[in-house]
Amino acid sequence: MIPRPPMLQRRFLSTATATTTTTNHRRRWPVKQVTKANFSEALDQIKNHLGDSDFVAVSLQKTGSFSSPWHRVLPIDTADTAYFKAKYAAERFQVLQFAVCPFSIRASKVIAHPYNFHLFPRDELKIGMPSYSFSCQSSYLTSMAREGFDFNACIYNGISYLSRAQESASKDRIGNPVPSKYVIQSSSALSVADAVFVERIKSRVRHWRNAFKDTSTRAEEALIKSLRKLILGSEEYGSRPCLSIDVCSERQVQLALEMLRDFSEDLVPLLIPTKGGETQAVRVVLTSSKEDKETFERELQNLEDEQNKRVRGFREVIDLISTFSETCYFTFIYSKFLSSLPSSMDEFRCSVRLVFPHILDVNHLMKEIGLMKKVTNLPAAISYLKRRFFAPIDMEISHQGKSLLHTYDASESKIHGHDVLRISELFAKLCSILKIAPVTHEDENGHLPSVLEDYTNIFNPCSTSSQDHTIDEDVSVWTDNRRKVDSKDLVFLWGFRGGMSARTLKKLLHDSHDVFSEEFDIRLLDKSCAVVAFWNPGLSESFLEAMDSGGISCESLGEMISEGLRAATYQTYRRACRLGILEADLADSLEKALGDADSLSEAHSEESSEIYWDSDLMINLDDL
């Protein structure tokens, strides 16, 4: 039975602060650093480790996450909007390090094989892929620099990659000869033009072939040889002679290939693609014997493999994880290594499930033991567990031989891929605390042991949200100091005086219109925009009507409107997220999304979702 490790995922990569230096000295874990130079070797190793391990932990180092406070996933976000935000970030920023750690848990021991892959989206093939450009947040780079990240190593020696979708697109554009796969096709009746074409190239090929087969010409002088070459239109492919047949259509390609079957004992046809992906010519290579033909075909196969390795690069690792574990997830991996991100959460979910069936989020597991919602970084979480629970876990890091000693020094920190190890450790601790048997042998139906299964594939679209947006339904949601609110009852407000606090705004609104005499709540989302939750259904509509009418019925609201107050529904917010209108200020985005509103199909407009209103302050205003 093939082991099928689920994948641990962590999303709050950058939140770990520099407070971990002391821990680092104590815990010096050798992590294999992989760059262009040792990639092939590491690939073979990790293949074995992935096969032997039960779980895989991954962690990424990115060039940025959110550019503006409201781009983070906020408590008011639904799974949908959170996904759009994550998609926006994943499409813009770049992954510079990808740490992968296959591991198994045996009793209280974690056996781990950590790898840290350095990536750079170098355009190896000069085709504008994998990415034309990417964004960097200077604060991210600065803090990476503080921890000693080596940007030169990453940019000079990082491994490049192409996503699955890009790979198939690029095949056409590289323009390398492709060995033709004979398509057995009952050829339709030949037209006159076809017949002429076939006869013409047939005689040309035969003539050319005979000229080479004819041993008497072997001894010719160089001049005559080159003259003959010129006349016959012969070229050389490697050391073998070849002939190009220009074709104008795929039909002619078909005909040429069919015709060449008559010469199959020593001729090998290759298709020469144009940059657009069509075939521009069929190149016929003449081999000297049956053995030579086989050698040549093997050469071609090797060439293709080599090419594939160059093209896919680091993606081979992702593919490996996917094959061995039939596992995993997450917007960044998806957009960089699989394809472009689909336009809706549902599609994304289905697609991810196909590629990575089991994903575990340690962050989610942590919530299971409660009281941990405030712990947002790994070192903090580990030390928290140490304080509160007795769950000794030994880490055993094994790599072949001692080849790793050179890979670490005292100043190592999370930038060298240690986070994967922390994730593994944390996972092991959590399993032991939660009494989950960390065994992954699936039963006949391909299910994980049921305890673990319960935790699989539940992940927050983003960890900064302290709320569970579940993909599966059966997850307990914290209900203390939260209230459910329908997204219909949320109204976004902006255009009020800058620097106003939520309290002042609430007071102002309270006096402005009847709807605010009922119970309502208000939170600032950023400097420019606030969200109002109406606890009585229906009031949001009346308020929006009042806004539309310009506040005719009541003076103070009218005054606020004339000063620039604007309002929008949750739909507008969703639209802004969906269209990727993520301006620095939420107000600007909503304004733009409103401008777009009329023309777009409002198919989703009636869909509403429940949101858990958190009575804690949503955003610490100090962050703004």
Add this chain to the structure above:
Amino acid sequence: MKKQWLVRALSETLTLASTTTSSFTRSLCSSTSSSSSSSSSSSFALKNVTKSNFESALSDLRRLVRDADFVSIDLEMTGVTSAPWRDSFEFDRFDIRYLKVKDSAEKFAVVQFGVCPFRWDSSKQSFIAHPHNFYIFPRQEIPVGGPSYEFLCQTTSIDFLAKYQFDFNQCIHEGISYLSRGQQDEALRHLQMRYEDDLSELYLREARDTALVRIADVLFTERMKNRISEWREGLLQSRNSGSKFQESTNDFSQQFQTIFFKMRPALLLNGFTSHQLRLIQLVTVKHFENLVYIRVKGESSTVQQLIVYTESNNDRGLLMKEVKDGLRKEEEKKIEAAVGFRHVIDLLSSEQKLIVGHNCFLDIAHMYSKFLGSLPSTAEEYVSSVHKYFPYIIDTKVLLNANDVLRAMMKKGSTSLSKAFAFLCSEIASSVKGSRLGLKPHVNVEVRVDDMRSSNWNSGAKHEAGYDAFMTGCVFAQVCSHLGFNFELHPPFTNLTHDEKLQKHINLLYLSWINSDIIDLRTGKQTAESSYNSLKFRYPKIVFSNICLIWGFPSKLKAREIRECISKVFGPSSVSSIYHLDETAVFVQFSKEEYVSVFLELKETLERNNDPISVLHPLSKLLEGGNTRAASYEFYKEICSSSISKVLFADQAESIGIKWKTKLLGENEMASFRNSTDESESGKMNSVIDDLSCSHFLVDETLDSLYPAEAQVSK
């Protein structure tokens, strides 16, 4: 004798390097020595400036720039075009070229800034150059409201920099940060606002809101209350009895230390957790009228927690004000410090020196957007604003192409910086290949660098901003001499900027090299001087009103097929050229303006009536798939001014929210077309330069320009 001097210069370098004194290394780039000049030119080190030596380098530079006759500059960026279609094309109108440059300057970061002051030394009969290489990085040094700093990297450009051994670590770890004038004003305004808000009040109220829950907290609070009260009593007693209160401090543990703060006795709190400090603050506020709890930045920038004794409410107010003023001063100082590299730009601007760049329109745009403020939306506004800050800018690329003699001398050689340098300054550039073919330089240039990092010098440091700036300056000096300057006869010529021969070239920059479009910074207009028409006219003349923009068509369609498709409808010579923006979009230039509106209207009609006629229509091949959009040239401007950058043009158009399929022209234009259709159909068409090879050529051009790294090289 010459040789002897050379040897001395070398040995001087060596000793200096070993003792690391800050005097000058002298390197000789003399042209007169014929035998061994190459051995001397490799010994000088470029001055690299980072955070750590910025202060001292800046003060040296102030002097050097003040004395300089001109200053040459060069920038290295993280990218040039944010999408392939944002590259510069022949079919770009004047205003669109500016929009493209604007987009580039706004999105990408500058990572290296080369500044090289040149001074004529009449005693040595030589220019003295001081190449500086500044590493800069847009680090967010002070919290300014608004979005985080973000910049784009173009993968090929980063790769290009890596190819030339650019030190990214140096840049990100040690790069000098900066604030633009706009950002500085904003930060000060922000500070003013915070100052006006009574922050302390807010803070105190917050503290009062917290309730004690844990029993440990209650006990701790009680103990602190006693301690503080003891201390206060001690103060009062000692004051009344006239004895020193230091004695009483002995009772306190290490955690409390009595000091004077702003002439008042105060308790310095040490070694408490933040939670405990909060509780102490709570106690102070609740129980002690005349004690004030404050947080201040102490020496070595650690935060100190203090409880200060005040005489009265009045005194208390006074103290708060003092503290706040202190904080504000501190903040202002921090903002001042964050200005960083902009001091160099301010220096260049205030000294009003002649600034020399090579093909530097983009460089200047970067300088504007990074160090002055956000770029205006039109070229005219921008240019008048730039002219105010930098009244004298000269572009060596313009200069090289303007002078017929030079052009002839350089034959058909490219005017790229390194080529020009190798050609004009062959003996200085002994490391540059092919230098022996060049001209004998007329002007001597001596390089002086203080000797801090001589070991770092890589003599082939092409595409290092400092070295590029140096090359630019050298080229300028040689060109001046070819233009007839005799530096030796007319020393010290402080007024290069007012020289007659240079005057006609000053403030002219290539807005786009591809089309040799030159912009005059004094007027903001495009110049049409014949002397600049260096490029042969290979293309049919571009008439923007004849151009129609089509995108979203089936991806397999090539320019040739699109032309065939349209020609079937409008006649064989109706399309004068087709130009690919990228694989999803083309410009179609019609031979007549009317065709644009006819085409748009026809397309609209065909799509509206989805009947057999439309299906069989020759244009249906172009409309296949139902995503083909078309608009007039004006729409291109709209797209280019968007801040979004999608890689494919069709995606870009979609992302800015296009809902229509065809954007028809206005009513007036429609009417004018109806009158003229008959005429055109009768075949009385102007003969246009129309051949397939031409359009092929254009297509190839586009494909080439998809690789901006190469474009950068050719700079």
